[in-house]
Amino acid sequence: PTPRVVRPFIAPPSPYAAGHRGLDLAGHSGQQVLAVAAGVITHAGSLAGRGTVTIEHPGGIRSTYEPLAIDTGIWRGRAISTGQVIGTLGVGGSHCAPAVCLHLGALRQGTSGQWSYVEPLFLLLAGEIVLLPSP
Template sequence: MRLAALVLLLPVALSGAVAPADPSWMWPVEGPRVVQRPFLAPPSPYGIGHRGVDLAAVADGAEVYAVTSGVVHFAGIVVDRPVITIRTGQILATVEPVTPLVAQGDVVLAGQVIGTLEPGHCSQPCVHLGVRVAGEYVSPLLYLGGLQRAVLLPLE
């Protein structure tokens, strides 16, 4: 039987079809864990896409937590939004719009309050979380858990 290069996402109900969370990562805001807008990889480095996930928050002004331990790589304004980026090895995790309570070079631990959520990114309170590994955007759900695993199925 020949396997195809066809990749399908199976329903979450299938046992083992959902990737578990990385124990060193945590959700950046409290409340129900709802993805308001999923990751959508761009077809090329400069193509359109959604280079992260929008995660529901309880309210604007909510505390935002470091998703992983590392060093604050950037804390400031990008265009018109407050942004915080944490580096851990080859991984950069960015949250926005978040007014920083940390500064570049600070060492942070997963779960530490790093800022407060500002309004304006979504129609309802949300935080945008983006993750880059060695410069390439990946779905943050690879680390937070819940990403459906790709499964190869036979052509016939």
Template sequence: MLAAGTAATPDGGAGPGHPDRTNDPPRSAVVSPHDPRRSVRSAAEGRFVWPLHPPPPVVRGFDPPESPYGAGHRGVDLGASIGQPVLAAGAGVVVFAGQVAGRGVISIDHDAIRTTYEPVRPEVSAGDQVYAGQRIGTVVASHRGCPGVCLHWGARRDKPPEYLDPLELLRSQSVIRLKPWPRDADD
């Protein structure tokens, strides 16, 4: 699938008014997580954010399969509108941007966690480094199983292989705040 244009990148990469970069992989290429173009930032270093703004309603929740190939819902469906911007949920490297079974799909590797977004019109390419909240595409017509227009957002841990509830990525971020230390009366 071809994207509806080329996305500008924070490091001055290809975008409107920029010449095409001849060393970029094609939009449907897959980049290995071990590729030297990968980000060295850990997903734990950054924060995960909602892939749609404002935070959308959850139309269908996570229902993990009992076995790797069993029935279940390997992500969540988020209420959306056609053309709505899709945002990277966290910093990472795009490992896939293209068509799967006739639907536009983007997969981003965040070191030990991979997130997926569908159905989308990708505005990024495999190998692109992205940051949390960066626009990566737009929502297109909904997928089967969703009563209206939805973005399917999935998450998976690589080792051990396990599907995750992507909403937990948002909940698992705790903020540590240090309170001032009371001074001794002698000081």
């Protein structure tokens, strides 16, 4: 996908184990970061010194973005449209240093209500994914 993936998602073997809970996407400092889909902001602020935004989308999916300089019009509870600017890519806190990248995460809400990280690549690919029953 565009932008280029520089580090893939690596699912942890258990919820608290090490892993890479998102994709790192190539970018440059000051580049605009766009919402992958319409939804409602559930978090916009600083976590561990990095600007982060979380958007909840219909169907029990959340997308997460970091590190950002968060746009002034972005706040918790605000509705966001697909492709809307949510901030600019920041240098501070990027774990791709000395390069700059956006860490894009995806979470899916299970039937128990628990949120789990999933492979976020589907957020960047065009088209609809349909699961068919197995024989």
